[in-house]
Amino acid sequence: MDASILLVGGDDFLATLLVRIRNLVSCTVEVAPSPNEAMPLIQAQQPDLVILQGNQAVSLELCRQIKDQTRLAWIYCLLLDLPASKLAEAWQDDFWIMKCRAEALENGADAYLWFPQSDANGAALPGDTVRQQDRLLSAQIASGLRMVKNHRELMRTNDILSAIALSDPLTELNNRRALDWELPRQVQNSRSRSEQMSVLMLDVDFFKNINDTYGHPIGDRALQLISGRLRHNLRFRDTLFRYGGEEFVILLSGTDAQEALLVGRRLCRLIGDQPFAVDDDLNLEMTISAGVASLNDNDDSKGASLLQRADQNLLKAKAAGRNRVIGGHDGLKDKG
Template sequence: MSARILVVDDVPANVKLLEARLSAEYFDVMTASNGTEALALASRAECDIILLDVMMPDMDGFEVCRRLKTDPATHHIPVVMVTALDSPADRNRGLEAGADDFLTKPVSDVVLIARVRSLTRLKMMTDELRMRAITSLEIGMQAPERSAVADTGRGGRILLVDDRQSSYERLATILAAEHTIDVEPNPTEALFHAAEGNYDLLIVSLDLNNFDGLRLCSQARSLERTRHVPILAIADPENSTRLLRGLEIGVNDYLLRPIDKTELLARARTQIRRRRYTDHLRDNVQNSIEMAITDALTGLHNRRYMESHLATLADQASTRGKPLALMILDIDYFKSINDNYGHDAGDDVLREFAVRVRKSIRGIDLACRYGGEEFVIVMPETDLHVAGMVAERLRRSIAGEPFAVHKGTKRIEVTISIGLTTLEQKGEAVADVLKRADTALYRAKHDGRNRVVSQAA
């Protein structure tokens, strides 16, 4: 797995040592000798992970990390502090600054490479989401970076899986100061609990009695509903080798007993912040997809979606030997509504029209705004007779009750004309079906509007 690693250290020998270790694993290594240079490289998006020394002359690593994590352009880049400092206070200061991990020199090659690979996977996943979310910005959605920087990581929902009572009682008490905690002492029930609980973080003990904690972590990664929930593993010091294996299968972070209270809280906040950020990115991607196929004013599908989906529905109807009905609806004299009452009133009519359409059709039917005041409804497994009844019911729904406009201060009469046809010839082009429905609509308008006209295949 290739990634660009930025090594920041003012001691050339340290830089050369890390560069050699990482290059041997086929990582692309960049270097910086001070904090200012590191910040400049990171701001140009030239690195995937930063290995950061603490003791530097111009700006120490804590300050560099803090600036990286408070800048919307760089906060998503994983930072690992690699330093000779080994006190709990230094470790916690680094984690509070936003570091993803804090490794004490001399660092084992195995530990270093395992951590870099784990964070590389995470960074690449985040980068993919960020690239997809660029479309969201182009259609006016808010970028999540600033809210991510401001997020404290507190107020999360955490599931703690631990079958040692003395252990889980202490951990739950610590975590409850900042989060909502559920404890699951039965590991066989933990996966079900995790899937149903909508958690921000799973904390899993790897020292469970008669149960493999790593298998639980692996199962959580393979299950759709827990795949993206971060996992913080906890183990006794003699199980450090299994922790490295955990990083390979998707564990996000780990702690060795005895657990330091401040470090536990700091690591939990880091994982919860990252979870919220990636969730926001996924939401933006999903919303942009929905907006690409949905008409913003009415909430119905748009013409692009209709044209692609109609072909699928027509193929299914032909294959199964089932009828497919299609109607084109046009709001009568819609231009006069805009001219006499204003475009705001026209928008009110279109929104209410969409509501009445939804109430008149089935869930399997496809309703789309075709353009302007024209709409298309596609009805699978529906013959011309039944479709005619639905069309007439919809026509009466529109004409039977005036439309409220201008926040209900005025009510206006609205009618529609409907052209209706069906796909009954196997393999018929959908363009021909649309043209036939449009011809029927023209006849309805020519014959006086506010009516349904059917035209058989």
């Protein structure tokens, strides 16, 4: 993806800078004549680098707005001042540059540059001076783009690591760590919206016998096949997790106890009614048991008590003969 730069400033600033920028770098360059027009562009397009007209209160305010938003704070902000001429005395130039640079950095800018367009008498600057300005501007842009590139690569790496950390490598389902993060979030959402929510905990019946009889590679393949069948037969709002071993958890948002029981019964049939072709020579018949629990006012905000009740009902289902669902406060039962 090509790097992108947004220039923000008045007409004279943009006219002067646009030509210089396009001669210095190969980037997508867009312009915004005012900070009010710039912010919607920044939010929608998220340019890599923003160059703002220096020595303007509105530019400092735009810098603050960008850096105050977490999703935008990585954007590199360069304040560039293009005064018509140098000041009369060199010490005045130095003082002014330090003052403006301090204000820029205090307001969130990543860098500040001061490029007068003529000397103190209004005469054109020497060619060497202009070339050094362009060299410095090019180097500052390159530095900013490197920082942004490193940030983007870091974010991509973090996304990959997060996906790895929250994914079960065998089944490619969400793992228990993902459940620990998602369950409290769904509990909070259900309560804030006054909606029902249920949890379905599943366990593959007699799974140890599969490992003991056919070996762990066959057991692993069986778990992959069960995971796939479950995943492809859930509703769009349901979230499936591998809880550990041969246990799975499904978060059923917007679902009361009776409806969750029906979901569990349907999944029991889907698993039990059709054998699994583990390989060309082996078809395994498997069943699951399930426990259902629905959120109530006494459940903690993390969902631990809700999950515990689902687990208790799962144990009841296994004790009652397996291949069945038990759930709800009234001990609702159903044979799969």
